[in-house]
Amino acid sequence: MSALGSRLEPLVYDLSRPGRSGAPLPEPDVPHAELPSDLLREELGLPEITQLDAVRHFQRLSQLNHSIDTGFYPLGSCTMKYNPRINEDAARLPGFLHAHPLQEANTVQGSLALMYELQEWLKEIGGFAGVSLQPAAGAHGELTGILMMRAYHLARGDMARHKILIPDSAHGTNPASTTMSGLEVIELPSDGRGNVDVKALRAECGEDVVGLMITNPNTLGLFEEHIEEVVQLTRDCGGLIYGDGANMNALTGVIRPGDFGFDVMHYNLHKTFSTPHGGGGPGSGPVGVSERMADYLPSPIVAIIEEGDEKEPPLYGFAAPPKTIGRMKAFNGQFGVLVRAYAYIRIHGAAGLRANAEHAVLNANYLLSKVRAEYHLPFERACLHEFVVEGRWRGAPDVHALDVSKRLMDFGFHPPTNYFPLIVHEALMIEPTETESRETLDAFADALLQIAATARDNPEELRGAPHTTPVARMDEVRAARQLVLCCRPKFLSEPAQAPYT
């Protein structure tokens, strides 16, 4: 194979040889039924490999990834903290793993009890009157919440409301969820300290406002200084408050968003409650709601159907909230993720959750204190669990935040989040999380400081980075112009050849 076009690891199709199989399945122990010959497919373009081929292939692929398990992963807004392995064992207990989602409630009381308890705990942690565990991820929780807010106004005969107010620092999911709900996005600017601009908010508040979506701490890692006023202004015009809970790891046990008057908030169980991110999911995005929103929760939620007593536990089952917006996904939420979050909360208790938030904030501020001399901080304030600095220097006009990120890989670190939030030029958004040690933070800070020096002395070294990763910088323009989104299975019957090209 020539250097051009070689791969780090062959495609699974390249390993395929006709006649091999990795699936030792039994022969039918029942009579053969006649197959519907006119409905059968002629070809099935799947690979033919052994179990050993598969194990080696996927093991080798896995080794090309950076992960929390292999190194520091300060990806802002994503809360990449240690994922306790006990949670994996818990989710794989056979009693949980092999229960069918449509079984009669009396045969799955263990699963239902767990869901009920988790609902109760999430209510308590956020200060909410109701919780649904159904949403599958943060964005799914947002869609759930916005649909509920829309339904709330409509049910009251308040038909003219169609605007959702969203700060310009918000995650892109906020406006996208709003559009999916059939509502209009009104973007609010930030003020000079990184807060929502209260004057601009006041100007937009009116009888056409469904509500406000707000992230607190916001995506700059800053606590909204005027949060009480923001909530009050929105409420005064009849609007509801949606909280994006993506940054809740800064505040568990520190505040309860419900106490501030938030009407709906999604939790990201895969962030705050440390369920693994899985290379892009599964997440889980339960929503907590205030009293006035509880009737609109997606259906079903877990309820006590018959109260228990000293001898008998209660009987749990599903119930439909009276004005429910409907069902957001099939079956019962990301149950396996819920088991992990349950175990995590149970292990920590109230004191442990608060300690997590406090140390997440300590780690972020400590790291900031070590790098702020060399990295411009657009808003001069103490941060909470993460901070955003600029990856650019006056003396190095050709160096960008992306170059800093790529160079960090050579030091063995995963880069921060790049180019977000959009309101900061050349943003580097850094979230160290509470489970990282002082030594790790020191090493990361040293790397950042070295890179800042290199930016001035030897910018080419940064622009060519990374130098030590399995692949060098990828040609994303080519990927978008010459789309290759799958390999063509039609070549499968000719295994001597690569499946395409």
Added chain:
Amino acid sequence: MNYLPHTDADRTHMLAACDVERLEDFFDLIPEQHRFPALDLPEPLSELEVLRELQELAESNAEASHHPCFLGAGAYHHYVPALVNHMLLRGEFMTAYTPYQPEVSQGTLQTMFEYQSMICALTGMEVANASHYDGATSTAEAVIMALNQFRGRRAKIILSATLHPQYRQVVRTYTQGMGLTIVGDDDSAADLDDIIAQLDDQTALLILQYPNFLGELEDMRGLQNAVHDVGALLCVVANPIALGMLKPPGEYGADIVVGEGQPLGIPMSYGGPYLGFFATREKYVRKLAGRLVGETVDANGKRGYVLTLTPREQHIRRDKATSNICTNQGLMATAAAIYLSVLGKQGLRKVAELCYHKAHYAADCIDVLPGFSVRRERAFFHEFALRCPGPVAEINTALFDDYGLIGGYDLGQDYAHLENHMLLAVTEMATREDIDCLVEALGEIT
């Protein structure tokens, strides 16, 4: 307990570096009356105590590894080769996130590329995304894609009545703010001809399930012409195991193929996490939601993979994105990729045929029992509707209490004309003894 590394000395040093005296001081900005609420949560437990508690809860469930399970209806008990779980537990897969930085994410990216390729092969389509939450939300996203394709000029969606009832609910929940007309399932007994009759030049999308919710294989041969003649799109919701032996929807002219990927190596786990797969034609790729992995080269010409066409997505296009989806079901798509690789061409066909033979054996045995009859209007795959002599709930209770069997789905709750009908699923996990036990039990119950 917690997982913090900080020693007292660390804390002192770090607080001093921040110019802060106590941890609490970081939160001075927060109005005092709301600061540090006393949370009423149970006292913390050690890991071993928590595991004991969860073991107790888990063991109070009756489940398919101890009770032969004939319940399907969208979630199925299949054999998962042991290596699938072992690979998923690799920390490099499990504890990574969305592969935004391709230089340190080639493992996830190539696995997703292989997943996309295998989903295309299975469905007979040209492009597939890296997943949605489940089959139901994939179906809802198909509706949104069709609306975007027509840029809002068509607003009618036709749903087959034999599309999974929960999927139909999710489509309605998702689209409640979009001002759509959703028809087709008003009469739960409507058949394919009835819904074809509702096609018109306002129709954006027609959605059919294959095999349908009743397990049947509808005749899809004339469907594409009827749909395409009015300029609408055709979406097929397919069972991926059935596609191990049946013609792929691509051959029937489907524009979009979606479905529940749970049967591909993912445990039932009381309803999630599952896997929504989504495949379409290349010409619609810009309207596709979700992550997409594409092949390219690096600065040295080495082949590799990146997330591509990202301007469709929420983090760039914000309110104009094709969907709000961000985190999807990455690890479940990884499970499906490993499952499809290790079963492969022959293995998946074999699983499909095992299911087919066992389901037909069960149907034939039950059909002769007095009071029972199998609905045989069409061919079926691994699930069939059974007319019972009494209420399904009562039969299920007897099956479980007296024989330890998990019975079928009560179709009467969604289909008025199928009162006292049970939907039974039989997979390769059911042995002949299990099936004989079910037959005997049904014979004795009545």
Added chain:
Amino acid sequence: MTWNTPDDRKYAETDEWIILTGDSATLGLTDYAQDQLSDIVYVELPVSGETFEQGDIVATVESVKAAADVHMPMSGAVTEANSAIEDEPEKVNADPYGEAWFIKLTPADPAEIDSLMDADAYARHCAARDD
């Protein structure tokens, strides 16, 4: 940083140029816009016959990291779309004022052109946004 702003045409605040020749007009994206977007990988154009109001979104362009809408500087009906830039979007980077025109249109109200900027005003508009 300066960008090319030929003075034979008019410009919209949203970075489109337009040239009026008789009853017909030609529309494209400015040098500033292509530079801000960097490598353009995709262009989506309307079909001929479609009509748009001034300010409507008439086309979209995408780079690897960004997407932008192209707005109608004047109301009118599309008479021709330049399919060459759909096939080779990189032309928009290479020759934004020539080969890479987007559409030809018949303006509904030629007087609308007076609401647009001339080259000098547009050049100042670009410089003001250059951080």
